[in-house]
Amino acid sequence: MTGGAVRPEGPRASERAARPDGALMIEARSISYAYKETVALRDVSFGLPKGETLAVVGPSGCGKTTLLSLIAGLMPSTAGQLRVDGAPVQPRRPGTALILQDYGLLPWKTVRENVALGLRIRGMKPDAADQALREVGIADLAGRWPHQLSGGQKQRVAIARSLALGPDLLLMDEPFSALDALTREEMQDLLLSIWRRHRTSLVLVTHSITEAVYLGQQIMVLSPRPGQVVGLFRNPTVGDRRAAAFHEMVNRVRDALEKGVNGGA
Ligand SMILES: Nc1ncnc2c1ncn2[C@@H]1O[C@H](COP(=O)(O)OP(=O)(O)OP(=O)(O)O)[C@@H](O)[C@H]1O
Ligand SMILES: [Mg+2]
Incomplete structure (x- = not known):
């Protein structure tokens, strides 16, 4: 599969799961999460093959941090199934590392x-x-x-x-958003070189479309809250900011974001 929209629902993920070389590090099937009456995420499905990267973009408050918290096992999803490395997600899984925005x-x-x-x-x-x-x-x-x-x-x-x-799974929540543009690109390059060396499965939450396209082999676009998948793209341009395909993908992601915000109008 090359660049292009992937159906947001489960089948493509499970197709990959069926491939002998495509064991999944994360498999989410229709997961939802509600903070009491506030529904933060609804019916989110995706699969992250082992050793691959996924960038998650979406408007503020759409449930991105909530999604990372679910994957990290900090709280259970209120509906759906979430598996990490082939098993139902567990709290304090030793291989999962979560990096928060405030560095901690x-x-x-x-x-x-x-x-x-x-x-x-x-x-x-x-x-x-x-x-x-x-x-x-x-x-x-x-x-x-x-x-x-x-x-x-x-x-x-x-x-x-x-x-x-x-770790075999690295979760990062807007790690570079507080940095100036040049430092940010330096850190993106550092992260890319670390990922190329270790092939750690990576989920990166970001507000930046270009960052998502630079680092995400898959890019998931969420709608405003409750976050639903409005685009799931396979991105062949990782690591190349100058390629024409990079800019094409940036536009696709932007379109999906706008479509999500405008309710598909
Ligand atoms: N502990 C909580 N109790 C109630 N509502 C919450 C709680 N934490 C988050 N929310 C709500 O759930 C929704 C999703 O929050 P979340 O932090 O996941 O969004 P986000 O996409 O990470 O936003 P941002 O881009 O601003 O970081 C928001 O509307 C938020 O107000
Ligand atoms: Mg957040």
């Missing part, structure tokens, strides 16, 4: 200690911390305190902390 760094710990924290909590040796810091290019900042870092550097620490744990 402890101000009273150094960069190295922040990165080592997750390892210590899991009773693992902190040795992987330095390797992870090298990988995100800030080994020289290991002894600094969080307040001595730029936004981009803090984001690198947050990524290093997750990488150190060797």
Whole structure:
């Protein structure tokens, strides 16, 4: 399958599941979530093959963070089925790492200690911390305190902390939205190179259409709340901002977003 709209409902996902080389890291079938009477997500279906990337875009309040929370097992969906690595989603699955927008760094710990924290909590040796810091290019900042870092550097620490744990599923909630345009592109390139090296399955929530098209092998577009899938695209242009196909895909995603906002008008 090349670029183009994919039916948002389940069948394509299950077709991929049936392929011998297409084991799914995430399989969502008609999942919904309601905070009491507020329906945040409705009837969301998709499949993320292992080692692939999915970008999720949609207007503010449409349920993107809610979707990541469900995948991370922080709360159960109110309807539908959600499987991670072939099993019903479970809280505290060791292979799942969730990176939130505010970086979540402890101000009273150094960069190295922040990165080592997750390892210590899991009773693992902190040795992987330095390797992870090298990988995100800030080994020289290991002894600094969080307040001595730029936004981009803090984001690198947050990524290093997750990488150190060797996750097979990385969930990122608008990780680069607080950064200036150039730093943001640098971080997108860093994330891409990390993904190419490790082939970690990745779900990236973003407000930026270009970021989604740069990083998502699949792009899921959600409607305003309750978030429903109004477009699910296979994107062949990952990692190439200059390709004509990149701009074509940006327009497709934009159209889907507008269609979602205007209720299909
Ligand atoms: N704990 C909660 N209790 C009640 N409603 C909530 C709660 N958390 C979120 N909501 C509502 O659910 C909807 C989806 O929220 P969510 O945070 O998932 O949106 P989002 O797409 O991540 O938005 P943004 O792009 O602004 O981060 C919103 O309308 C929000 O107000
Ligand atoms: Mg959010």
